[in-house]
Amino acid sequence: xxxxxxxxxxxxxxxxxxxxxxxxxxxxxxxxxxxxxxxxxxxxxxxxxxxxxxxxxxxxxxxxxxxxxxxxxxxxxxxxxxxxxxxxxxxxxxxxxxxxxxxxxxxxxxxxxxxxxxxxxxxxxxxxxxxxxxxxxxxxxxxxxxxxxxxxxxxxxxxxxxxxxxxxxxxxxxxxxxxxxxxxxxxxxxxxxxxxxxxxxxxxxxxxxxxxxxxxxxxxxxxxxxxxxxxxxxxxxxxxxxxxxxxxxxxxxxxxxxxxxxxxxxxxxxxxxxxxxxxxxxxxxxxxxxxxxxxxxxxxxxxxxxxxxxxxxxxxxxxxxxxxxxxxxxxxxxxxxxxxxxxxxxxxxxxxxxxxxxxxxxxxxxxxxxxxxxxxxxxxxxxxxxxxxxxxxxxxxxxxxxxxxxxxxxxxxxxxxxxxxxxxxxxxxxxxxxxxxxxxxxxxxxxxxxxxxxxxxxxxxxxxxxxxxx
Amino acid sequence: xxxxxxxxxxxxxxxxxxxxxxxxxxxxxxxxxxxxxxxxxxxxxxxxxxxxxxxxxxxxxxxxxxxxxxxxxxxxxxxxxxxxxxxxxxxxxxxxxxxxxxxxxxxxxxxxxxxxxxxxxxxxxxxxxxxxxxxxxxxxxxxxxxxxxxxxxxxxxxxxxxxxxxxxxxxxxxxxxxxxxxxxxxxxxxxxxxxxxxxxxxxxxxxxxxxxxxxxxxxxxxxxxxxxxxxxxxxxxxxxxxxxxxxxxxxxxxxxxxxxxxxxxxxxxxxxxxxxxxxxxxxxxxxxxxxxxxxxxxxxxxxxxxxxxxxxxxxxxxxxxxxxxxxxxxxxxx
Numbered sequence: 001x002x003x004x005x006x007x008x009x010x011x012x013x014x015x016x017x018x019x020x021x022x023x024x025x026x027x028x029x030x031x032x033x034x035x036x037x038x039x040x041x042x043x044x045x046x047x048x049x050x051x052x053x054x055x056x057x058x059x060x061x062x063x064x065x066x067x068x069x070x071x072x073x074x075x076x077x078x079x080x081x082x083x084x085x086x087x088x089x090x091x092x093x094x095x096x097x098x099x100x101x102x103x104x105x106x107x108x109x110x111x112x113x114x115x116x117x118x119x120x121x122x123x124x125x126x127x128x129x130x131x132x133x134x135x136x137x138x139x140x141x142x143x144x145x146x147x148x149x150x151x152x153x154x155x156x157x158x159x160x161x162x163x164x165x166x167x168x169x170x171x172x173x174x175x176x177x178x179x180x181x182x183x184x185x186x187x188x189x190x191x192x193x194x195x196x197x198x199x200x201x202x203x204x205x206x207x208x209x210x211x212x213x214x215x216x217x218x219x220x221x222x223x224x225x226x227x228x229x230x231x232x233x234x235x236x237x238x239x240x241x242x243x244x245x246x247x248x249x250x251x252x253x254x255x256x257x258x259x260x261x262x263x264x265x266x267x268x269x270x271x272x273x274x275x276x277x278x279x280x281x282x283x284x285x286x287x288x289x290x291x292x293x294x295x296x297x298x299x300x301x302x303x304x305x306x307x308x309x310x311x312x313x314x315x316x317x318x319x320x321x322x323x324x325x326x327x328x329x330x331x332x333x334x335x336x337x338x339x340x341x342x343x344x345x346x347x348x349x350x351x352x353x354x355x356x357x358x359x360x361x362x363x364x365x366x367x368x369x370x371x372x373x374x375x376x377x378x379x380x381x382x383x384x385x386x387x388x389x390x391x392x393x394x395x396x397x398x399x400x401x402x403x404x405x406x407x408x409x410x411x412x413x414x415x416x417x418x419x420x421x422x423x424x425x426x427x428x429x430x431x432x433x434x435x436x437x438x439x440x441x442x443x444x445x446x447x448x449x450x451x452x453x454x455x456x457x458x459x460x461x462x463x464x465x466x467x468x469x470x
Numbered sequence: 471x472x473x474x475x476x477x478x479x480x481x482x483x484x485x486x487x488x489x490x491x492x493x494x495x496x497x498x499x500x501x502x503x504x505x506x507x508x509x510x511x512x513x514x515x516x517x518x519x520x521x522x523x524x525x526x527x528x529x530x531x532x533x534x535x536x537x538x539x540x541x542x543x544x545x546x547x548x549x550x551x552x553x554x555x556x557x558x559x560x561x562x563x564x565x566x567x568x569x570x571x572x573x574x575x576x577x578x579x580x581x582x583x584x585x586x587x588x589x590x591x592x593x594x595x596x597x598x599x600x601x602x603x604x605x606x607x608x609x610x611x612x613x614x615x616x617x618x619x620x621x622x623x624x625x626x627x628x629x630x631x632x633x634x635x636x637x638x639x640x641x642x643x644x645x646x647x648x649x650x651x652x653x654x655x656x657x658x659x660x661x662x663x664x665x666x667x668x669x670x671x672x673x674x675x676x677x678x679x680x681x682x683x684x685x686x687x688x689x690x691x692x693x694x695x696x697x698x699x700x701x702x703x704x705x706x707x708x709x710x711x712x713x714x715x716x717x718x719x720x721x722x723x724x725x726x727x728x729x730x731x732x733x734x735x736x737x738x739x740x741x742x743x744x745x746x747x748x749x750x751x752x753x754x755x756x757x758x759x760x761x762x763x764x765x766x767x768x769x770x771x772x773x774x775x776x777x778x779x780x781x782x783x784x785x786x787x788x789x790x791x792x793x794x795x796x797x798x799x800x801x802x803x804x
Binding site for chain 2 (some may be wrong): 236
């Protein structure tokens with residue numbers, strides 16, 4: 001296996017050009033100042049209330065995500081390649097969503113096995129033939145990328161349903177500018193602060209009603225949701241109402257919010273609730289988070305949902321291996337970003353290989369998220385691997401496997417010392433008709449434990465500011 | 471604005487105001503307890519905070535005696551007592567959390583950090599230095615109000631917060647006066663006794679009215695004038711008249727129609743306070759008058775909820791953090 005790339009130091013131990021200003025500055029700071037700043041950052045995050053709820057630790061448990069002050073720096077020319085690759089990918093994924101709910105050309109062309117798509121639990125029959133403005137399904141996408149041992153960027157995962165984390169991208173930057181304004185004066189870091197404006201423009205463009213000032217709301221499951229802070233933060237930054245299901249109602253296939261002055265028509269719902277819970281009349285009947293009749297209003301074209309219903313078919317881990325094929329099929333281009341080789345355990349040949357190589361592979365549930373329930377072969381004990389093998393054999397179709405990537409590292413404070421820790425990056429892409437854009441940066445997640453490859457905040461991962469240089 | 475948001479804002483400010491008023495009552499009771507008196511009288515003083523907040527029965531379910539340290543812990547920092555300062559701060563913060571979008575970040579930071587600091591004290595004993603704690607609670611409430619006035623957009627959201635503040639404040643002033651009325655009515659023959667001076671002074675101090683009284687009346691403290699100041703003065707910010715006049719003014723701005731029942735109820739309350747004399751109230755009986763006032767504000771509070779927070783009957787599940795006001799206080803003396 002190739003060695004992990006250190007983003008700050010090259011193989012000879014010399015500081016890479018992108019990190020030179022930072023390294024010089026770090027060298028001039030006293031350990032006391034750094035320790036003070038890290039403490040100040042914690043206090044500030046707590047005071048502002050940037051916490052996230054942790055499932056399984058009792059209701060209302062709130063935790064801070066560890067924030068590390070050493071940024072993840074990406075040179076401008078590398079970013080430009082990454083950006084082009086990400087846009088290409090999201091455009092193809094949106095095209096795929098439209099296609100599988102309409103003419104299914106990619107299936108008829110034999111590029112992806114039909115039953116793979118049509119029998120997938122993420123394929124929403126209800127969306128067949130529903131026409132969406134601009135044919136946009138994933139207005140907001142978060143694509144997880146990593147730099148592997150060969151120095152290339154790989155896409156680890158596409159998040160097209162309700163990707164979260166963008167508030168941390170914004171707050172991490174705000175924190176760094178508050179702590180180290182002098183650093184920003186020296187390094188030319190591309191801005192990310194205008195993300196909420198771009199998001200609002202994207203949501204406005206999604207309105208099915210041609211009114212000058214469409215009413216946009218952010219639909220949250222409520223204050224106990226792990227991402228509630230982000231929902232509140234984004235609604236505030238955009239100046240839109242943060243609503244819960246109980247605040248909305250549907251009449252004559254139109255959506256209204258309940259206000260102190262009576263019902264008010266809603267045009268666009270930026271929803272941070274999963275498809276299953278959106279509308280108890282169409283999806284899960286036991287959902288108390290959703291709005292009865294919302295889907296009827298949606299299908300009638302009277303309200304936009306961002307993201308659309310049914311995008312799960314495109315970011316399902318069992319569909320992931322076909323994304324390069326989608327790019328070729330819909331755009332007629334070669335993929336600019338690499339896919340990680342993926343074995344689909346539901347296929348007998350793949351399963352055979354996976355079972356024989358468990359200690360080298362990462363195995364995940366195709367429907368899983370948040371880093372729960374995955375096996376990292378090289379970091380697991382014999383017993384853990386055997387236990388996982390039994391789960392795999394019981395229901396192979398639920399799993400996929402990938403080679404263990406050696407994610408690149410960025411120096412990170414462990415106690416008072418800087419240590420190499422693995423990172424990934426989630427940039428956020430905004431799409432409207434014929435146009436996809438993104439701010440230069442994203443959320444860098446860092447595994448705080450030595451050698452760990454799991455960056456998920458639910459598993460104790462931390463975050464860093466991401467700097468894209470000019 | 472969103473009905474749920476309006477409700478959360480209204481209850482958030484009610485809980486902030488309630489925490490402050492509870493701190494005031496405890497503070498004054500504690501000061502009184504430092505004045506030397508017979509033990510029986512001293513003990514009876516500690517019933518007042520429980521009666522004012524309507525928590526005597528739950529308290530007696532927990533403790534067999536009524537001692538200062540017990541009441542202080544129960545009313546200040548007991549997480550199991552929904553009327554404790556700690557619980558009020560928690561409710562205020564939970565309501566605020568649900569409407570963070572509407573608050574300025576400064577407002578949220580005050581309310582959040584107040585809760586974070588208070589939660590560290592949960593269940594602790596206060597008897598070493600309770601006054602520092604009460605001062606702190608009052609300061610946090612003042613800070614929150616100041617930050618709100620200084621930073622918040624003058625939208626309907628702002629008005630719903632003020633609505634909660636003034637209704638809660640009038641409720642508290644009326645309860646304090648009601649529980650202490652026997653002190654005020656203990657008769658003219660005892661005028662001049664040092665204890666009475668402290669007693670009456672304590673009623674005034676518990677609503678920050680001591681200095682105002684001196685300035686307005688330039689006179690010895692008498693029950694009639696105390697009641698006049700706290701009930702009828704339109705220029706004292708904690709009097710019933712002042713609070714209900716604000717409430718009526720706010721309802722005029724918010725009301726969906728000029729014929730709304732909520733406006734009629736508010737107007738009636740305002741007018742009743744504006745055109746009555748204190749002598750007439752004493753003739754009717756101060757306790758009876760205040761009892762009637764509290765049931766009228768309760769009715770107004772319910773109408774506010776019907777009009778603004780539940781604009782249609784088919785509204786989904788109830789508001790998670792908003793809660794109904796305390797039931798009318800049972801007055802019981804030892």
